Amino acid sequence: xxxxxxxxxxxxxxxxxxxxxxxxxxxxxxxxxxxxxxxxxxxxxxxxxxxxxxxxxxxxxxxxxxxxxxxxxxxxxxxxxxxxxxxxxxxxxxxxxxxxxxxxxxxxxxxxxxxxxxxxxxxxxxxxxxxxxxxxxxxxxxxxxxxxxxxxxxxxxxxxxxxxxxxxxxxxxxxxxxxxxxxxxxxxxxxxxxxxxxxxxxxxxxxxxxxxxxxxxxxxxxxxxxxxxxxxxxxxxxxxxxxxxxxxxxxxxxxxxxxxxxxxxxxxxxxxxxxxxxxxxxxxxxxxxxxxxxxxxxxxxxxxxxxxxxxxxx
Amino acid sequence: xxxxxxxxxxxxxxxxxxxxxxxxxxxxxxxxxxxxxxxxxxxxxxxxxxxxxxxxxxxxxxxxxxxxxxxxxxxxxxxxxxxxxxxxxxxxxxxxxxxxxxxxxxxxxxxxxxxxxxxxxxxxxxxxxxxxxxxxxxxxxxxxxxxxxxxxxxxxxxxxxxxxxxxxxxxxxxxxxxxxxxxxxxxxxxxxxxxxxxxxxxxxxxxxxxxxxxxxxxxxxxxxxxxxxxxxxxxxxxxxxxxxxxxxxxxxxxxxxxxxxxxxxxxxxxxxxxxxxxxxxxxxxxxxxxxxxxxxxxxxxxxxxxxxxxxxxxxxxx
Numbered sequence: 001x002x003x004x005x006x007x008x009x010x011x012x013x014x015x016x017x018x019x020x021x022x023x024x025x026x027x028x029x030x031x032x033x034x035x036x037x038x039x040x041x042x043x044x045x046x047x048x049x050x051x052x053x054x055x056x057x058x059x060x061x062x063x064x065x066x067x068x069x070x071x072x073x074x075x076x077x078x079x080x081x082x083x084x085x086x087x088x089x090x091x092x093x094x095x096x097x098x099x100x101x102x103x104x105x106x107x108x109x110x111x112x113x114x115x116x117x118x119x120x121x122x123x124x125x126x127x128x129x130x131x132x133x134x135x136x137x138x139x140x141x142x143x144x145x146x147x148x149x150x151x152x153x154x155x156x157x158x159x160x161x162x163x164x165x166x167x168x169x170x171x172x173x174x175x176x177x178x179x180x181x182x183x184x185x186x187x188x189x190x191x192x193x194x195x196x197x198x199x200x201x202x203x204x205x206x207x208x209x210x211x212x213x214x215x216x217x218x219x220x221x222x223x224x225x226x227x228x229x230x231x232x233x234x235x236x237x238x239x240x241x242x243x244x245x246x247x248x249x250x251x252x253x254x255x256x257x258x259x260x261x262x263x264x265x266x267x268x269x270x271x272x273x274x275x276x277x278x279x280x281x282x283x284x285x286x287x288x289x290x291x292x293x294x295x296x297x298x299x300x301x302x303x304x305x306x307x308x309x310x311x312x313x314x
Numbered sequence: 315x316x317x318x319x320x321x322x323x324x325x326x327x328x329x330x331x332x333x334x335x336x337x338x339x340x341x342x343x344x345x346x347x348x349x350x351x352x353x354x355x356x357x358x359x360x361x362x363x364x365x366x367x368x369x370x371x372x373x374x375x376x377x378x379x380x381x382x383x384x385x386x387x388x389x390x391x392x393x394x395x396x397x398x399x400x401x402x403x404x405x406x407x408x409x410x411x412x413x414x415x416x417x418x419x420x421x422x423x424x425x426x427x428x429x430x431x432x433x434x435x436x437x438x439x440x441x442x443x444x445x446x447x448x449x450x451x452x453x454x455x456x457x458x459x460x461x462x463x464x465x466x467x468x469x470x471x472x473x474x475x476x477x478x479x480x481x482x483x484x485x486x487x488x489x490x491x492x493x494x495x496x497x498x499x500x501x502x503x504x505x506x507x508x509x510x511x512x513x514x515x516x517x518x519x520x521x522x523x524x525x526x527x528x529x530x531x532x533x534x535x536x537x538x539x540x541x542x543x544x545x546x547x548x549x550x551x552x553x554x555x556x557x558x559x560x561x562x563x564x565x566x567x568x569x570x571x572x573x574x575x576x577x578x579x580x581x582x583x584x585x586x587x588x589x590x591x592x593x594x595x596x597x598x599x600x601x602x603x604x605x606x607x608x609x610x611x612x613x614x615x616x617x618x619x620x621x622x623x624x625x626x627x628x629x630x631x632x
Contacts, residue, residue, distance in 0.1 A: 023516060026518070027516055027517060027518055030518045031426075031430050031517075031518075033422070034422045034423070034425050034426035034430060035426050035430065035431075037418070037419045037420075037422030037423045037426065038422070038423040038426040038427055038431070038440055039440075040419050040423065040488070041423060041440060041443055041444045041447055041488065041489065041492065042439075042440060042443055044447060044485055044488070045443050045446070045447060047458060047462060048450065048454060048455075048458050051457060051458050051461035051462055052454070052457060052458075054461075055461065102352060103352045103355055103356055104356075105352075106348065106349045106351075106352025106353065107349075107352050107353040107356055109349050110346075110349035110350055110352070110353050111353070114346055114349060114350075121625070123353060123357070125618075125621045125622075125625070126357055126360065127353075127356060127357070128617065128621050129360065129614060129617055129618065129621070130356060130357075130359075130360045132539070132542055132543075132546075132613055132614070132616075132617035133360075133363070133546075133610070133613070134546025134547070134548070134582055134609065134610075134613060135546070135547075135548070135549075136546065136548045136582040136585045136586055136606070136609075137363070137367070137546075137585075137606050137609070137610060138363070139586070139589070140367070140585065140589055140602060140603070140606055141363045141366065141367070143589065144366070144370070144589075144599060145362065145363070145366050172356075172359050175356050176356075179356075203339055203341075203342050204339075204342055204346075205339075205341055205342045205345045208345075226449065229449055230449075232451070233450075233451025233452065233453065233454070234451070235451070235452065235453045235548075235549035236548050236549055236582075236586065239549075239552075239586075240586065240589055240590075262451065262453050262549070265453055265457075265553070266453065266549060266552050266553070269456070269460065269552060269553045269555075270552060285457065285460075286457060286461070289453070289454055289457045292451060292453070292454065293450065293451070293454050296449060296450065296451055297446060297449075297450070299449075300445070300446050300449035301446070303449075304442065304445060304446075
């Protein structure tokens, strides 16, 4: 009996390895509160979906569907032609991608394959500064510079803003996005592939076009899809330089002014004071928002798939 | 000797010829130059943009810088009291809301996801959810703010107030904070963590003493980028109801009582407002340009600091 008291290990047992209860409680508390902050994002998603649906629901059930396929977007007169907004959004997004696709991809190939480290170190930050320019600034630029100097002189469009001017402005906005995601995708291509190609006698152009680009293709797809999603959701440039205020008649010409989904919502909400109580005008805001949310959500999910494919391969 | 007749010699001769023949890779040069041109076009656009804005706003910025920063919204562009003070106050408060709400929650979520989260479906769902939130158009956040903070929680936020706007923008930048902080925390070497455990640290002590200090520059970069995104964002504010027309009140920077007052202004919104006024009064275009220069000074300063920080620490740790 007495030798259990004089333990050779100095009273050290499995119990001694346990943390003191106060400390353990503190650790658990910290873990749980950090976990709670991570849950905030789920909560926010739920709030977004709830807010969009609860108002859009009323619209979907009470609207006269004839007015959702009509001559244009006149929400205050009860005409909610959604195709006017969607077609304008598609035109702006298309023009933006025509501008941003080549510019962004070209810049990415140059930075990833050609630029010497010193050149890269100076050019890349400038591109990143462009990425940080607020969209109101690009909206001002699209309205006051692109519209009169490019759209009017080159295409004969209106100097006071048009879908074309807005599209070019959105294009400038998404160039850095396309460039940075594409560059990441190309940087992820293993050096061994380039060296093998070069060892077989291929020149740089051929290595780039036939080896690096095909190997990076899922990343490049992701870059384009993310850019499309961003262009669809871009608001201020289209609102300021789109060449329409409050209402728009259906058009499919890029040289006309019109309202995209985002611009339509913004110009409607500009006077929300008056909107409340005027039939379904307030609810139409959330209906358009729901359509936009669904579109960008689907695009983002697809882009996410593509990005993961790159990661799994290498 | 009969050496000249060896097969290897002929091959050797052909190879030497092939290597010595001068050939310019014309296609390659053209390709490289056109790539450089695409990059330079983007940079040229940036240059034109900045020159254009600075030239338009030059008159006001050099003529009466103090008056412009201290002035308020006016109905005529040649009013000597026209200025951005109300907008600066609004943007200051938005920045406070972003810093107080989005930074702690975002960094906390990043720590949990990288250090505590079990590798299971639920964690993957949260991560996917955050990536998706980062891609939600800003105007949809505006709808959330309008529905929730302006209409349903009017009693707390005061409706169309700077509090509603600030919370909305804090929610908007939250995913960016989480994603950038996660990347910074992921880059912490495993050895540092194991070293801390080895000397008997608990998990939290390890995170506080090793992970956070090492990841601090990366986290700071992310917070700076999200702050510059937050103060430049206009669309959600238009939905949450920044006033159009004139704002009577001119609060000081620290008038806490006005946080939930039913009217506010912010830098990006005053720019939109003045651009729209320039239709009837062309002088407002200059005021808008001057306000853009003021906003760009803040935004570019933050972005440049963030980029510099990141590059500096990337090089140092190689």
